[in-house]
Amino acid sequence: MKYRSTRSEETVNETYALLHGLASDGGLYVPALFPERCLTYDMVAEKSYEDIAYIVLKNLFTSFDEAELRSMIASAYSKANFSTPDIAPLHSILERLSVLELFHGRTQAFKDMALSLFPYLLVAAKEAEKETDEVLILTATSGDTGKAALEGFKDVVGTHIQVFYPTDGVSPMQQEQMQKQEGDNVNVTAIRGNFDDAQQFLKRLFVDESMAEKVAAKGVRFSSANSINIGRLAPQVVYYVAAYAELVNQGAIHRDEAFNVVVPTGNFGNILAAYYAKKMGAPIGKLICASNRNNVLTDFFKTGTYDMKREFYTTISPSMDILESSNFERFLYYVSGEDYEATNSRMKDLKQKGSLSVTAEELQRIQKDFSGQYMSDEETKAVIAQIYNSYGYLMDPHTAVAMGAYMKELREHPEDGGRHTVIAATAHPFKFPNPICEALEIQTGDTPYESLEHISAVTGVACPKQLAALQSKELRFTKVIDKESMGKEILAFVDTFKK
Ligand SMILES: *Cc1c(COP(=O)(O)O)cnc(C)c1O
DSSP states (O other): OEEEESSSSOEEEHHHHHHHOBOTTSOBEEESSOOTTOOOHHHHTTOOHHHHHHHHHHHHOOSSOHHHHHHHHHHHTSTTTOSSTTSSOEEEEETTEEEEEOOOSTTSBTHHHHHTTHHHHHHHHHHHTTOOSEEEEEEEOSSHHHHHHHHHHTTOTTEEEEEEEETTTOOHHHHHHHHTOOOSSEEEEEESSOHHHHHHHHHHHHTOHHHHHHHHTTTEEEEEOSTTSHHHHHHHHHHHHHHHHHHHHTTSSOTTOOEEEEEEOSSSHHHHHHHHHHHHTOOEEEEEEEEOSOOHHHHHHHHSEEEOOSOOOOOSOGGGOOSSOTTHHHHHHHHTTSOHHHHHHHHHHHHHHSEEEOOHHHHHHHHHHEEEEEOOHHHHHHHHHHHHHHHOOOOOHHHHHHHHHHHHHHHHOGGGGGSEEEEEEOBOGGGOHHHHHHHHTOOOOSSHHHHHHHHHHHHOOOOOHHHHHHTTSOOOOOOEEOGGGHHHHHHHHHHTSOO
């Protein structure tokens, strides 16, 4: 499969796209010829998650042979990496409402769904591209990507990983997970500021030729594990297709019946994967984009203008504290009818003016498939309490944002109530002890672990073993730097690589 840039005629092999992440013109890679409607119910009925992964991924990555792709999938979704054989269980809450649990991987966030597979894809791509340099993965994280990428790349031969996270925003549990990361090829550094700062600066370093030359002289090249890489995006398509098969299996929908999805959104990767699943043939109806108070996307879906010129808020759903959603560019590309010139000019507008707009006609088309809703922190906590008290189901704040967005959408469009809806549950609630304690009026402890004990005692939900095990691990990475020093930090890390 060829992949092309969203901003120019640049077209490359899939392995090149996997290895490089970002196109040289700053655009994102998308399939040159999208495999439209390549999936049918019969292909995925009663198949395992691994089989569905193979069926989906062989349409997006055609250069790997069947045995190779199947072996990568088997290693990624193994018992060692996922706490349930279902991988992404679909939990039914009401007759017309299910929760797709995407947090049963190693780091209790949905990022594991892709980052368990991505290192295998990258190493295979490196081989196919005859790349002999060591790969240095650079990642800016709002909390969950960093940890999932660290676990994915930990001690993978030929790779190193540098994670930057902002001091403002990540939860104490997320910080513990990253500061206590194990592995010989990892480095984790905190940046004073917020996620957008870290992500913007990193993007600049990524395309900085003098940086690339300096590390190339040491036999190293950069790559990315952020959701701009198609190797992150493609594995996320799988669980929407698996959810479709499972909904039919559970009798929640007929094989040709549409269902809606609600996705708590930050960088627009997860919801874009749902859109890809729909384009590939899953009968997804409406895609509801759920945001927190950083509601730039909610406004976009209502007005057709994406306006970043606004205050940035830190919230109790930190993985969605984002104003510049990097995967949104891919969406714009499809909105314009795969017109790279239009996409390029809109991305220029965004950079120069801080905002971009689609046409009225495009907005009308978008609104047939998408809508946006947002939730304040207070509303989110109220939803956590309401869902727990009514259904005994404990949601993390991100998932609760999606749940609340669904309830708001139903109030605006009661006609949607007849459709089955799937809420993407993106994190285990125990990653966010403080908001859960506040929502359920449980006393917080002196440490996050103590808070988790309190939550377990009240709700009966057990602490995932990886989170419990963190407590006794040693703190390894506590450095905090200014974003201007990110380049220096990377070069110093490269100097530690063994020749
Ligand atoms: C990353 C993340 C999100 C946002 O997903 P995007 O693909 O960036 O839109 C939502 N919830 C949680 C828990 C996350 O870790």
